[in-house]
Amino acid sequence: MVERVLKGIAASPGVAFGHAVTAWDPELVTLNYTLEEAEVETQVESLRNSIEKSRRQLRKMQAELESSAAGDSTTLIDAHLLILEDSMFIDRIVEKIRAERINAEWAIQSVSGTIFEAYDRVHDDYLRDRRGDLEDIVRRLLFNLRSYQPPTFRSLRYHSILVGRTILPSTLLELKSPRLVGVVTETGSPLSHTAIIARSMDVPTVMGVADVLPGLISGELIIVDGDEGVVIRAPSEHTLRDYRKRIKRVELSRRRMARAVHAPCVTKDRISILLASNINFKDEVASVVSNECEAIGLYRTEFDFFREGAPLAENKLVADYAHVLSTARSLPVNIRAIDVGMQDGVEGSVVQPGPRGLRFLLQNKALFRRQLRAIYRASPQGHARIVLPFVSTLDELGEAKEVLADVRTRLSKKGVAYDETVPVGVMIETPAAAQTCDLMASEVDFFCLGTNDLIQYSLAIDRSERVSMDLYNPFHPAVLRLLRQVHDLVAPTGKTIVVCGELAADPIAAAVLLGLGFSALSVRVGAYPRVKRMIRSVVLSELRELAAQLLKMRTRVEIEQRVREVLA
Amino acid sequence: MTAREVVIGHRLGLHARASAQLVQLSGKFRSDIRIARSDRGADQAADARSILAILLLAAGYGTRVEVRADGEDEQEAVRAICDYLEGSVGTVGNG
Numbered sequence: 001m002v003e004r005v006l007k008g009i010a011a012s013p014g015v016a017f018g019h020a021v022t023a024w025d026p027e028l029v030t031l032n033y034t035l036e037e038a039e040v041e042t043q044v045e046s047l048r049n050s051i052e053k054s055r056r057q058l059r060k061m062q063a064e065l066e067s068s069a070a071g072d073s074t075t076l077i078d079a080h081l082l083i084l085e086d087s088m089f090i091d092r093i094v095e096k097i098r099a100e101r102i103n104a105e106w107a108i109q110s111v112s113g114t115i116f117e118a119y120d121r122v123h124d125d126y127l128r129d130r131r132g133d134l135e136d137i138v139r140r141l142l143f144n145l146r147s148y149q150p151p152t153f154r155s156l157r158y159h160s161i162l163v164g165r166t167i168l169p170s171t172l173l174e175l176k177s178p179r180l181v182g183v184v185t186e187t188g189s190p191l192s193h194t195a196i197i198a199r200s201m202d203v204p205t206v207m208g209v210a211d212v213l214p215g216l217i218s219g220e221l222i223i224v225d226g227d228e229g230v231v232i233r234a235p236s237e238h239t240l241r242d243y244r245k246r247i248k249r250v251e252l253s254r255r256r257m258a259r260a261v262h263a264p265c266v267t268k269d270r271i272s273i274l275l276a277s278n279i280n281f282k283d284e285v286a287s288v289v290s291n292e293c294e295a296i297g298l299y300r301t302e303f304d305f306f307r308e309g310a311p312l313a314e315n316k317l318v319a320d321y322a323h324v325l326s327t328a329r330s331l332p333v334n335i336r337a338i339d340v341g342m343q344d345g346v347e348g349s350v351v352q353p354g355p356r357g358l359r360f361l362l363q364n365k366a367l368f369r370r371q372l373r374a375i376y377r378a379s380p381q382g383h384a385r386i387v388l389p390f391v392s393t394l395d396e397l398g399e400a401k402e403v404l405a406d407v408r409t410r411l412s413k414k415g416v417a418y419d420e421t422v423p424v425g426v427m428i429e430t431p432a433a434a435q436t437c438d439l440m441a442s443e444v445d446f447f448c449l450g451t452n453d454l455i456q457y458s459l460a461i462d463r464s465e466r467v468s469m470d471l472y473n474p475f476h477p478a479v480l481r482l483l484r485q486v487h488d489l490v491a492p493t494g495k496t497i498v499v500c501g502e503l504a505a506d507p508i509a510a511a512v513l514l515g516l517g518f519s520a521l522s523v524r525v526g527a528y529p530r531v532k533r534m535i536r537s538v539v540l541s542e543l544r545e546l547a548a549q550l551l552k553m554r555t556r557v558e559i560e561q562r563v564r565e566v567l568a
Numbered sequence: 569m570t571a572r573e574v575v576i577g578h579r580l581g582l583h584a585r586a587s588a589q590l591v592q593l594s595g596k597f598r599s600d601i602r603i604a605r606s607d608r609g610a611d612q613a614a615d616a617r618s619i620l621a622i623l624l625l626a627a628g629y630g631t632r633v634e635v636r637a638d639g640e641d642e643q644e645a646v647r648a649i650c651d652y653l654e655g656s657v658g659t660v661g662n663g
Contacts, residue, residue, distance in 0.1 A: 075588055087617065
């Protein structure tokens, strides 16, 4: 096969090689792995069970159709049943399991992949539709297999790249493993929750790769380039060599930066900058501590909160937060209340507008209270701070503070120990909050600036739209002016602002943020070393001058050019 | 071995339904049965019991194919299958 470069959108940086693991649909991720001798016949047995189960399902369907007088459509089911007996399909799968010692899922996908390719070569529209019959059967077999053996990435014996039309955030969480080295999706955007998780897991990801699944054979070696936003199928020797070199270079500079991680966080003109880390899962807190990071600027709690598919029970939440706080030792941890309500689950589909963030919490007070109680109950374990998400009016803020006060009163009445001084802050991530942050200042202890949403809502961008990705640009004059405005409104109030959006993770954008006056940044764990290196290499007074120039510029292109001239 | 050439007589050719019936018919014989398009090599012959292979022939109406059978009932098999492919048996003309 000839090398093919597929273009997508870079969603999580880094480069990885691995074997494709295809997720047929968001609910069905199959894992491919090689077998020990002793496992081979068990796999064949599982396959036979799955075939038998599929056959029973189809016969039942056929019987129902016949009695409902839709008799004609039963011949299509005949075709499906015949596929299940087809030696070209079934025998080859069994042969593959035995000869190549691969698991049934892999063998099914590998054999069907070859057949799909043959079908795609035939120029016959009707026949190409028949591909659907085989796809249907493959899906059924895989589903039925799954009920015999739930997949886990731990079974994988080599590096894998998960490829799917859509990958749900929960799937990534479930499959978290060192064996998962890359993610590729046909839909989605770098702003999606899936992308956020991939970045926090440090897994190179490319999204919005049109038509990557058709023809992709499970197990095939692919390259994911999360820096350039491309996926390479059937890479040539030459390409592989290039990428190996690049991975080596990245590894080297990573090690160099890792050494700089422990150096003081000051600019060349000796100005101290607070560099904190964002985390999305409780388990990430350990690496934050080992980086000698000064704070956890944002703990996005929704992923842990819903990791079991439904909200966690209060005691489990308390255990989570106690773990985070005690592992962080004395470091302040900004625990953000769950920010949900937006349709983050199915990416690429129409975003269903609905209350989110604080509005959602105020409409679902039982959940809100549960989480607040858990945070307070865990608060004696460390230095907790509460952050309210997606605040847009002072009224909401007032209502939220009443809930907080009520939760505290009830805990006191019950004699539960908690830290009464837990500071409360708000996210500035709506244009409304950006305009009124000075008015909110007297009501809160600190601010977190969420650049992802702020940019999105300021520039009127739809998160799920692929076309709009070019628009999502931090160097838009409106964004720079808005950021400056927030800084200028908050500065006289004496309250701190930590910038915790993705913007701060890009060293160049982070330098511009420093120039705009911000002195506290919080970035994902993976980006921490390079932002630290940037901070130690710049002169703050020069950045201030640069920012002043940028604020007068008229277009994004002009701003970007100037920024790269000075900083790149 | 018995072999015979025949022209597909089904209006829509060997598509899903006709293929399914062909595979079922082939299953009634003990011989090894293969069908090849006359415009391609015999090495691309399809196993008449494999619906996927038969579909891949993409043999439309008017395509010339060769049916070969090898086994104890090869003559009956070739006859029955050729009759079927020509569209002279059964009520499956719509493919």
